[in-house]
Amino acid sequence: MKDKFQNISDKIRELLKNSPIEDMENNINALIKNKCTDLGLVSREEFDVQTEVLRKTREKLEAMEKALAEYETKQSK
Incomplete structure (x- = not known):
């Protein structure tokens, strides 16, 4: 059972890795860092x-x- 969950988890990670979600996460992180800099944080x-x-x-x-x-x-x- 544990192997099945690990297999599913690995497949989901692989799908997300190759999806635009990773790019969106990077863009959001960059946006947040820029805003923090603008605010003097x-x-x-x-x-x-x-x-x-x-x-x-x-x-x-x-x-x-x-x-x-x-x-x-x-x-x-």
């Missing part, structure tokens, strides 16, 4: 990269603020 990967850049920038800023505070303290003495 980014992928999760891009978001994660930018989050890491922001974290590193914050760390540098905090270090600079600390150094500036120490410098100002020394200068006021």
Whole structure:
């Protein structure tokens, strides 16, 4: 019985593979990606990269603020 279902499933996949449905799926995916770009949306990967850049920038800023505070303290003495 399992072989029959697998056989049917394989035939359906083969039919869909050679049909215009695959082209439609590719076109729809491209359309969605373009609209997301138009809306300024980014992928999760891009978001994660930018989050890491922001974290590193914050760390540098905090270090600079600390150094500036120490410098100002020394200068006021």
